[in-house]
Amino acid sequence: MSALPNETKGTPGAAAAPMISVRGLTKAIGPQEILRGVDLDVAKGETLVIIGRSGGGKSVLLKHLVGLMQPDAGEIWIEGENIIGLSERKLAAIRRKVGILFQGGALFDSMTVEENIAFPLREAGERDPRVIRQKVDEMLEVIELEGQHDKMPVNLSGGMKKRVGLARSIIRRPSCVLYDEPTAGLDPVVSDSINHLIRRLQKRFHVTSIVVTHDMKSAFHIADHIDYLHEGRIYFHGTSAELQRSPDPLLQDFLLGRSEASAPPEERTNPEAVVASARA
């Protein structure tokens, strides 16, 4: 982690065709305008990290990208297809390409860990119990929950649920995965292995990823680009290095975890301090 993260990854030339583009996405729920014109592009094989304040609409944005919520206006293009207004059955084809990890895991609580992870395989028509068992074992090893096949979701900790949800969303190797806070609530060691997993999927299988996270260390670790969602729009788009160098006080406050109440004004103008502390 000593080199600048964006020097070590991202295949050049892969940026040509966008996997996902969003244009002018707006969404209000009741009186509250949550998204007010979001534009973003994710190239094939790229990892985009979305950061932003809690309650800023990151989870809502991800749900729009797989058609779980319908926007009030705007377009969402996935591999050249506009998914707005597609019927639930047509969206199924998109959803086989784009997996999503929910913020709360969203495990099926009537099924065991094994059944949860195997669910996408069974739905895809896999019948051979040995194949299923072997793939599930493989996934359990990846998420470091070996031998927990028969536990029920109610008996898992928050972090374990999250990892089982992660396994379920990647077991069929979708070409794009949306992660809603994959490392929130995990200990630093497991967080790091999840970060490596995300990068390994990118390197080995050219998986396109969008990662929503509050964990700046993992953001810098995995991001090709970082978007800062602020007041329903993308306020900043750039690489990790650009974000760290940015003199914008709003971004610095976010990186340093400083609320208005605690920020001494002279520190805000010193970008080196921002970079140093974010890496620490």
Added chain:
Amino acid sequence: MSRLFIAIGAAVIRMITYLGELVVLAGETFASIVLQKIRWRLFMNQIVEIGLRSQLVVVITGAFTGAVFAAQTFFQFNKLGMGSAVGAVVSVSIMRELGPVLTALMVTGRVGASMSAEIGTMKVTEQIDALRALAVHPTDYLVVPRVLAMMISMPLLVAECIGVGIAAGYFVSVGLLEVNGPYYVANMVRWTGMRDIIMGLSKAACFALLIVFISCHKGLTSREGAVGVGQATTEAVVNASLAVLIFNFFLTMMLNIIFPAGYQ
């Protein structure tokens, strides 16, 4: 005055929207049954849940309804010296009305409530979103197995309720109240026909659809939180029970044209 009209209008619109949603759900379900693959394993689970686990409730309902109905009828008829006609009255009314309606009400309380609570909980814990995100249509996965299982189970449960009710009626009349057994049976067979059985089972199938669609719909549209699920469950039970009672009247009127009651 205009406020009254607005309130009435709003209620009417809500009602029509609600009925429309139910019809859409039913349409989606039947389209799914025809066009999509059916998950037989889930169907079997539901058969166990609906059919097998309702046994005790249905048997007790049938037995005591048949018994009390036979006793009351006997108390009235015996004054006229028509004690042996009790069998005919009991069997016809249990087949045509009591069996289907009471079974439907018991199944609503047992199965309808659990359907809406289960689906509602899945809704508010994002499990339905997870299904959709995994490219599984909630109608295919949740509604179709329940509808099919209800369609199979309800007629069987109603038949069971009717059978137990008639047996209990016989036991009370002949065993306890000393009606002449062979006369009782002869009268019963003479006044009961295929038409009564068909009527009872047709009602069972209609009630099955009412209960399952109302309950699944309430679950799927449940609002957030424990309160939302609780409300959805209550509303499902109330709406399904009322729908059963109201539909029963119209079904009786309609089916009576096709299968008139009484000896021909």
